[in-house]
Amino acid sequence: MGKHTVHGVGIGLRREHYGEILQCSRTIDFLEIIPENFVRHGGRPLEMLRQCAERWAIAAHGVSMSLGGRDDLDEGYATGLAQLLDVCGSERYTDHLCYAAIDGVSYFDLLPLPFSTASARHAAGRITQVRDRLRRPIAVENISYYATMPGSSQAEGAFIHEVVERADCGLLLDVNNVYVNAINHDRDPFEMLWELPTERAVQIHLAGHVREGVRLIDNHGAAVNDTVWAMYRAVIERHGPIATLLEWDTNIPALDRVLDEADKARAIQQACADARRSVTREKLGA
């Protein structure tokens, strides 16, 4: 299994859709999996993955590698992950620019590092190690952060620039996270977007969020916000088509509803491609 390339617009392979996804006739360009749910596991999830990988490209997006953490990277897990990526034919591995555990205690959350050169150097070193261990390129995702950590000496954008330059890795650009961060930190969403190294974006994530009191929470549990769509269009206009994942991980609706949302992203990619072709034709005509 696993002979396809991640491109276009994909959705997450989620348990709630196991019963219908293999019969789905609508366009799905790729499926995203959380590898932690499959490494060292078997049964129905793995069987679903095997069948899906025959038909679709698989993008593996980890949540627990703790790339910014200080605990030793889990050798056993890395071995299992490399095997899974081989089996799925995944050309790239993506994870989050964060830490998730301290001294063996797992928090099951994506926790922000201080935005500093020391953190950037540390995370970049570990990203490089994981890339070499997995024998494939890595891209790291900009996370939602609800507080700037003490010890920060840079803006988020400069920090992420430093990490990806030092590690020479890709950026998984989560546009919803940029929006959530901008609102929560009283910034302009487009300004924050262009502070990121978007030229290194190899994949984009789109999702919904929820307001809880004074802050927006990145819960992947709603439709994509209009401003996030506008930001997405701006990225595609500037950089061309980039593989895009429509995330819906809580309050998961029927598959058709998720695909309706994914179709909006596909329509934006198509519109931007058409506009580029039109401009090219005009230039050639002139």
Added chain:
Amino acid sequence: MTPVPVAPELHRFFDALAPMLEGRSDASDVEAALGPSGSGTAALGFYAELVRRNLHKILSDVFPAVRVLSRRLVAPAGSDPRMDAWARLAARYAADRPPSGADPNRYGAGFSGWLREQAELPADAPEFVPALWAEVADFEYTRVLAYHAADDDQVDDGFDRRVFVRQYSCDVPALAQLLWRDAAVVESAMRPTIVLVFRHARTLQLATFYLGAAGIAALARRQGLPLPAALAGLSDREIEAAQSGLIDAGVFFAATPSNPKRAES
């Protein structure tokens, strides 16, 4: 992989954050150690709340029946009125057994044992829980293990990694079914029950199978083990019928074990 050296300021950062994330200190302690957060103390402290929510959700997803049972707990005097009984139980478990490992489901691995420890406290202790809750938790967690267990390519003797044998003091699977539906539950009569909790060999669905004497004998025979004296009176016909029942239920794949070692024996 050779560990990447950690800068001293990052060590200080992790040393200060860990107690807050685990509920043992608060954001002001972090700021006292590291300096202020540009977002304010409350925003920094929100991360402890996020972690608490994550652990609470994982336990809630894995142990829905125990969660229903927890409503029977009476709030101790002075407890936080914003926390229900389940939230208090989850918080105590998190404090006693901090989660480790990358797999969230494994966080529940120690919950049954921890509940058993609480059941050994004096019955009037605020932390006491009935012993049966540990058995319900064990059943629910065993289902998680059976669902996720790695596939066995060769073994098929009833003790594949997807098959678990459990003995309970009463019909715990039936009790859990009622609790999942949030039905009013009358405690089951105490009647030792041996049950297989497993992932169906073909459909991969979770299932349970109540094991009688003939079923135990069929399992033993499948593994080439001598029958215990107590089962010696069973006829071949009874044991073969039990084996057919186990195959029909999806515990075994087929009449003949696929494990070459078993086939040779």
